[in-house]
Amino acid sequence: METYTLIVLLLAATLRVAAPLLLAALAGMFSERSGIIDLGLEGKMLGASFAAAAVSAVTGSAWLGLGAGIVTAVALALIIGFACITHRGNQVVAGMAVTIMVAGLAPTLGLAWFNLGGQTPQLDGPGQRFTAISWPWAQAAREAPFPGLLYAELLSGHNLIVYFTLILVPLSAWVLYRTRFGLRLRAVGENPLAVDTAGISVNALRYQAVIISGVLCGVAGTYLSTAASSGFVRDMTAGKGYLALAALIFGKWRPWPTLGACLLFAFTDALAVRLQGVTLPGVGVIPVQFILALPYVLTVLLLAGFVGKAVAPKAIGVPYSKEK
Amino acid sequence: MSVPAKLPRWAEFGLLPFINLTVALLLSGAIIRIMGESPWNAFKLMGAGAFGSQDSIGYTLYYATNFIFTGLAVAVAYHAGLFNIGAEGQAYMGGLGTGLVCLGLGHWPLWAVLPLAVLAGAGFGAAWAFIPAWLQARRGSHIVITTIMFNFIAAALMTYLLVNVLIKPGQQSPETREFAPGAVMPAMHELLAKVGISFSATPFNLAFGFALAASVLVWFFIWRTRWGYALRVAGENAQAAVYAGISPPRIIIGAMLLSGALAGGLGLNEIMGAQHRLVLDFPGGAGFVGIAVALMGRNHPAGIFVAAVLFGALYQGGSQLSLDLPKVNRDMVVVIQGLVILLCGAMENLFRAPLAAMFRRKDGE
Numbered sequence: 001m002e003t004y005t006l007i008v009l010l011l012a013a014t015l016r017v018a019a020p021l022l023l024a025a026l027a028g029m030f031s032e033r034s035g036i037i038d039l040g041l042e043g044k045m046l047g048a049s050f051a052a053a054a055v056s057a058v059t060g061s062a063w064l065g066l067g068a069g070i071v072t073a074v075a076l077a078l079i080i081g082f083a084c085i086t087h088r089g090n091q092v093v094a095g096m097a098v099t100i101m102v103a104g105l106a107p108t109l110g111l112a113w114f115n116l117g118g119q120t121p122q123l124d125g126p127g128q129r130f131t132a133i134s135w136p137w138a139q140a141a142r143e144a145p146f147p148g149l150l151y152a153e154l155l156s157g158h159n160l161i162v163y164f165t166l167i168l169v170p171l172s173a174w175v176l177y178r179t180r181f182g183l184r185l186r187a188v189g190e191n192p193l194a195v196d197t198a199g200i201s202v203n204a205l206r207y208q209a210v211i212i213s214g215v216l217c218g219v220a221g222t223y224l225s226t227a228a229s230s231g232f233v234r235d236m237t238a239g240k241g242y243l244a245l246a247a248l249i250f251g252k253w254r255p256w257p258t259l260g261a262c263l264l265f266a267f268t269d270a271l272a273v274r275l276q277g278v279t280l281p282g283v284g285v286i287p288v289q290f291i292l293a294l295p296y297v298l299t300v301l302l303l304a305g306f307v308g309k310a311v312a313p314k315a316i317g318v319p320y321s322k323e324k
Numbered sequence: 325m326s327v328p329a330k331l332p333r334w335a336e337f338g339l340l341p342f343i344n345l346t347v348a349l350l351l352s353g354a355i356i357r358i359m360g361e362s363p364w365n366a367f368k369l370m371g372a373g374a375f376g377s378q379d380s381i382g383y384t385l386y387y388a389t390n391f392i393f394t395g396l397a398v399a400v401a402y403h404a405g406l407f408n409i410g411a412e413g414q415a416y417m418g419g420l421g422t423g424l425v426c427l428g429l430g431h432w433p434l435w436a437v438l439p440l441a442v443l444a445g446a447g448f449g450a451a452w453a454f455i456p457a458w459l460q461a462r463r464g465s466h467i468v469i470t471t472i473m474f475n476f477i478a479a480a481l482m483t484y485l486l487v488n489v490l491i492k493p494g495q496q497s498p499e500t501r502e503f504a505p506g507a508v509m510p511a512m513h514e515l516l517a518k519v520g521i522s523f524s525a526t527p528f529n530l531a532f533g534f535a536l537a538a539s540v541l542v543w544f545f546i547w548r549t550r551w552g553y554a555l556r557v558a559g560e561n562a563q564a565a566v567y568a569g570i571s572p573p574r575i576i577i578g579a580m581l582l583s584g585a586l587a588g589g590l591g592l593n594e595i596m597g598a599q600h601r602l603v604l605d606f607p608g609g610a611g612f613v614g615i616a617v618a619l620m621g622r623n624h625p626a627g628i629f630v631a632a633v634l635f636g637a638l639y640q641g642g643s644q645l646s647l648d649l650p651k652v653n654r655d656m657v658v659v660i661q662g663l664v665i666l667l668c669g670a671m672e673n674l675f676r677a678p679l680a681a682m683f684r685r686k687d688g689e
Contacts, residue, residue: 092409093670094670105662108359300470300474
């Protein structure tokens with residue numbers, strides 16, 4: 001029974017860690033499927049988490065925070081778009097630049113506005129955060145371990161953004177594979193010349209893609225500062241943007257496999273927290289660092305073609321110019 | 325591919341970087357204004373903090389030494405058409421190599437330890453770059469992604485080593501014991517004192533000399549050797565290189581080995597010269613500053629030197645700034661760094677195209 005409770009709690013933690021990863025990974029999917037490498041995921045998320053926490057702290061509304069997070073991330077996405085689409089700049093450099101800029105800007109503005117050493121004030125007022133939603137009878141269901149605990153911990157007890165994220169996977173799959181926009185998006189990432197020849201604007205499609213990426217990164221960043229914790233702290237994303245990128249590659253740029261990759265990576269993270277300093281029978285203490293490094297090692301192995309093969313969109317990273 | 329517009333040499337290496345930097349500083353000035361401080365005052369304080377005294381000059385050059393190493397690392401890879409985001413991890417591992425030599429052979433005389441420390445730093449850095457290089461060359465794995473992953477793997481590995489293996493027994497903080505005096509890079513003020521010049525005691529050390537030597541060697545290698553020529557050809561046009569009998573996979577691996585070795589030089593300055601022990605996260609983002617330095621220095625060792633001193637000044641001046649202006653902290657420098665990367669790297673066409681048009685009109689074409 002003890003083990004069962006532990007597993008249910010571990011899975012629930014996995015879901016909470018996976019939500020921002022999945023949002024960022026799907027954001028990256030739209031951008032990269034259109035042919036724009038998205039190394040700015042980390043920066044867009046960080047910017048959004050700061051903006052969301054700052055606005056929520058000032059206005060007292062998590063929803064206004066969410067709006068500010070989305071607006072900020074979209075603005076950053078448009079900087080990347082302007083550099084890479086309009087000016088045909090190097091996409092890797094643009095993403096890095098935005099990430100580094102935000103890493104400096106967020107604590108700078110935080111210090112100037114709130115004078116708390118770069119953090120935002122603690123979000124503890126009513127409505128300042130996205131808190132867990134308890135489903136009907138969840139408290140009562142807890143009494144019966146199966147399926148009650150499963151219902152109470154795994155289905156119920158998450159915040160709105162987690163549920164939104166889970167709906168987003170089938171929605172993204174539908175947009176990507178079942179709509180005209182999705183078809184064009186996939187085409188522009190493989191062969192922009194063909195799309196251009198068909199009379200569709202390559203640049204407009206790519207701008208739409210980076211804006212979608214901005215919106216989703218905005219939600220992901222808002223989740224970090226107003227749902228997963230109560231306020232912004234320096235370097236809050238801590239590499240989650242890059243982990244999401246790894247998950248996207250691990251999921252071969254497809255929605256459902258990306259969900260799987262995010263759950264796997266989040267599970268290793270939740271497991272690492274649980275296994276901190278625990279002695280396993282027959283194995284001894286597993287260093288937490290090894291578990292935390294696992295997603296990166298797995299992604300390298302995948303990229304090397306040792307476990308399956310990840311094929312990127314063909315035109316990724318190549319600026320499109322009509323004159324050639 | 326759209327060919328970037330051609331500029332005269334002085335505009336390419338002088339005017340364009342200057343315009344980019346000016347715009348980056350103007351934008352940062354606007355941010356300082358928003359925060360309610362005077363930008364002019366802030367920049368004046370920064371300048372004084374970076375060059376106002378022997379102390380500050382020493383610190384500026386000490387920071388610059390790190391950035392020369394990482395800037396050169398990014399530039400060498402860039403000439404081969406590769407974007408090395410992994411200088412941070414390679415510097416981390418290179419420092420481990422240097423640190424292990426200093427820990428193990430500290431009782432030897434300096435003249436015996438120093439070459440080994442240099443070799444170990446370069447070797448460890450190169451080894452860490454080798455795997456992504458090999459994967460790119462032989463298996464086609466995108467080197468940008470693999471080097472990012474290797475930064476994280478290096479960080480995890482170093483945390484493990486410092487927390488569980490190398491930590492000095494009986495202490496809490498994850499760092500090694502201090503190196504024996506024989507394994508410490510001579511400080512500049514000590515060397516200058518020997519020739520009768522007095523200079524304030526700062527972390528500025530002999531590693532700066534190694535950085536300058538590395539700059540000259542990189543220049544010679546890239547522009548004066550057959551190998552360097554092959555590297556540039558492969559970077560410009562891999563297909564043409566194949567027709568010329570150059571093997572791109574070998575160039576990729578060679579360039580990344582050299583790049584990693586250069587990044588590994590950071591340990592000479594930071595570990596052997598300043599910290600005198602292995603600590604957590606000693607590269608402190610220098611690998612990413614290297615990207616800004618290489619882009620602004622146009623991937624030329626002379627330009628990299630100027631850009632590295634400039635960023636050294638920003639880092640030193642920035643920490644001074646946070647002491648004088650309570651509303652501005654050192655993170656402001658990171659903003660400037662990001663803006664420089666954006667303007668010199670991703671948006672360089674923004675000013676290049678109008679400049680090129682201006683020069684064409686002047687030439688009366």
